[in-house]
Amino acid sequence: MVGCYAQLKPEEIADIPGVDLVLGAAEKFNIVSYIDELAKAPGKGMVKAGAISTVNHFVDSFSFGDRTRSFLKVQDGCDYKCTFCTIPQARGKSRSDTVENVLLNVAKIAEAGVKEIVLTGVNLGDFGNSTEVIEGTKPKKEALFFDLVKELDKSAGIERFRISSIEPNLLTDEIIEFVAQSRVFVPHFHIPLQSGSDKILKLMRRRYTRDLYKARIEKIKTVMPHCCIGVDVIVGFPGESESDFMETYDFINDLDVSYLHVFTYSERANTLAVELEGKVDMSVRRNRNERLRILSEKKRAHFYQQFEGDIRPVLFEHSKEANSMSGYTDNYIKVSLPLQEYLINQIEEVKIGKFLGGESTNATLAAVLV
Ligand code: SF4
Structure with missing residues (x-):
């Protein structure tokens, strides 16, 4: 276990069943060197977390x-x-x-x-x-x-x-x-x-x-x-x-x-x-x-x-949806297009489609390549 909680409450975390090793904010960067020692500490998770100072x-x-x-x-x-x-x-x-x-x-x-x-x-x-x-x-x-x-x-x-x-x-x-x-x-x-x-x-x-x-x-x-x-x-x-x-x-x-x-x-x-x-x-x-x-x-x-119908550059990546790719415009509008493998990890200009409402936190707008 690493992260802020591991530094704040290492002993508490070490008691959680299944936890083998708890590393503090400094120790986490040396995770590899703690792996050998790990086998010698059965039962409660091993704690290596120094003071934050x-x-x-x-x-x-x-x-x-x-x-x-x-x-x-x-x-x-x-x-x-x-x-x-x-x-x-x-x-x-x-x-x-x-x-x-x-x-x-x-x-x-x-x-x-x-x-x-x-x-x-x-x-x-x-x-x-x-x-x-x-x-x-x-x-x-x-x-x-x-x-x-x-x-x-x-x-x-x-x-x-x-x-x-x-x-x-x-x-x-x-x-x-x-x-x-x-x-x-x-x-x-x-x-x-x-x-x-x-x-x-x-x-x-x-x-x-x-x-x-x-x-x-x-x-x-x-x-x-x-x-x-x-x-x-x-x-x-x-x-x-x-x-x-x-x-x-x-x-x-x-x-x-x-x-x-x-x-x-x-x-x-x-x-x-x-x-x-x-x-x-x-x-x-x-x-x-x-x-x-x-x-x-x-x-x-x-x-x-404000950007419906505008043309903006998008960096394309794979989408979770099959046969689809998505990407963000420079100004962080998420758009989606049918998958064209050769465009993945490329920046291309697209024309942004209409925002159709819905749960906008995950909203993805349709777009077409220009
Ligand atoms: S203390 Fe630092 S990290 Fe925490 S909210 Fe304030 S600025 Fe952010």
Whole structure:
């Protein structure tokens, strides 16, 4: 077992029947070296998980799926202190790869024939701290995320870069303007909002106000009207009254965003939020989640409808449906076409068909090649 939970509760996990080995955030990278020892530890699962304060070294990695898209980790850990979040306890201090090593990994991925890279990190916009961080010292910035973006834009071999998720306070105007004119960075951002109420944002210890968030969205839409923007929101945070929730609802309703990821707040041990007053009843949390999910469907439908009949580039991949292929446009609209094997892992222009409604979270639009 590896992952955030394995670092947070290793002994608890080791007691689960069938678990042989639990590795912490640092140890998971040495999984192979623990395999021999494993046979010597029958019964309870073997635990190798050090204190999170010892997790201070960046380890690079990237995924290979069906050779169409690769997820490339460039940053790990987080130094923020959002009151609901256990990630800093599970993933440690903010640390990053070097720009040089990211470029080497990009070259390796390109050599394997992959066309699109999704840049990932726990707090991606905080990219640039050194690969090794020392407990109790202020991290040294060796580069900024914007420096990485500019270098990647010059690199050869990859046709698309996508930025996975970035904090609004770290998504600067210069990054937005650069992406707008970039040859390879696609017009798609995912920007956590969490709440549209300044009162709740403060309780969450987020590092922005609703006005800053709004300014970011407006800036993006001014320079890239076709940009897809995803939003994370948490409902039912302690102290969130019905009017606070409606503030969030109305705020998002008025924003030109494309879809939401809605999370129901749940208590996490060892966080400040569990100590806060004003616990919201679970049935109210679920109801608010449902209302925002309906709003998300409306937002996505509205976004899709703007592009009906337009021509946009799509990177094709195999679909789960027989005799079919699917793909995403640069601005993250999923389309599907009858399978033509020679087009898999190719970028081609298509004319986007009509959005026919339905469960839009999984909606795939018909399209024709042009
Ligand atoms: S919510 Fe994100 S930014 Fe805040 S502490 Fe967690 S990982 Fe860091």
